[in-house]
Amino acid sequence: MKRLLFILFILFSLNANSQCISNQSFTIAPVGPYTPGQVVTINYTLGNFTGIFINWIHAFEINLGLGWTNLTPITTPLNPAGSAGNWVWDLQHTFVGGLNFGPGWRFNNTGNVDWGTSSIGPFTMSFEVTVGQTCTPDNLNISMLVIDDCTTGGWTGGGGACCIDPAFDIYNGVVQIINPITSNINHY
Amino acid sequence: MNYYKQKELLLALFITCLLMISSIFTFGQTTINPDTVCVNAIGEQYFVTNTPTSTYQWNILGGGGTLQTGQGSSSITVDWGATGGLYINAVEVIESNAAGCPGSPILLDIFVLDLSGNSIGPFCPGDPTSTLVGNPVGGTWSGTGVTSNLFDPATAGVGNYILTYTMAGCNTTINVIVNNGPVTGPIQHF
Secondary structure, eight states, X not given: OHHHHHHHHHHXXXXXXXXXXXXXXXXXXXXXXXXXXXXXXXXXXXXXXXXXXGOOEEEEEEEEOTTEEEEEEEEOOOOXXXXXXXXXXXXXXXXXXXXXXXXXXXXXXSSSTTOOBOOOOOEEEEEEEEEOOOSSOOBOOEEEEEEETTTTTSOOTTTTOOOOOOOEEEEOOXXXXXXXXXXXXXXX | OHHHHHHHHHHHHHHXXXXXXXXXXXXXXXXXXXXXXXXXXXXXXXXOOOOTTOEEEEEEOSTTOEEEEOTBSSEEXXXXXXXXXXXXXXXXXXXXXXXXXXXXXXXXEEEEEOOOOOOOOOBOTTOOOEEOOOSSTTOEEESTTEETTEEOHHHHOSEEEEEEEEETTEEEEEEEEEOOOOOOOOOOOO
């Protein structure tokens, strides 16, 4: 009985962890670990977004560790068979429901300004980010958080049942610090 | 012909060995801690292995030393002070790499060697041989009348001599006088 409950719990957990999004993938080049000054390019794809209670995809938020700097968008996601509008790059944006967003792409719906897009994907985007100059092993985590328009507060027709998919981990690591090793002092 | 070729080959090998030994002493020299310098030494050169993309912060923290040239590079020159003694961590260098990250400080103790304050004599020609004891002990005396750190006034003869005391690459000189003895006339009977 206990075992059955455990299996059900695991299945529930898996379901909860991929509530609206599926088929996430990425490439990262070069492959880590990273040293100060390195420029890294990430390609990310969300294969499918199926919102619950007509929740639509609204934003892709890039979460970066403090060791990164100079985040630059390269490729903007498309909007296949989606609502009227386009994806825009933003370093910071406050959604109608008060959600503080950024950096990343958010959908600018030109019909209903607070909604996302009805597109279910796929969405592919890329960006570049640089390892900051540092002497400490700063955090270099990268993750992508997909946000629906229930979470942003733009869609309230779902009765508050928002997608709760966790951020998708792209990289976990810290800056590789190579401190100089000095020889002994010599005297001619 | 073969004889000369062999000779040339041996000569070339000999020169190669000399160059290798020379390079070991020039570039791979390892200074024993503490390093000994003479009082008031000028232009003493200190270095660490150079990494071209690094910068080097040198600090002279004792011994009356003054950094003269080379701050920022892997090699500096220092002028030392006039007060002898052991100075712990007198030379410090901190290397920073291209990103500006510092390495651990590297330190060197300095012993400033002061040979001043030595004196001996005066002597008379008939005085026995004297052992020359330098300050600090352990050095070598040289000069007229000196053999194996012994001074023989009879060998030197009457006069004023300069003796040299040498130790650890430092030296100092002192004046030694061998005076005339009294010239006594014959005994008279009143």
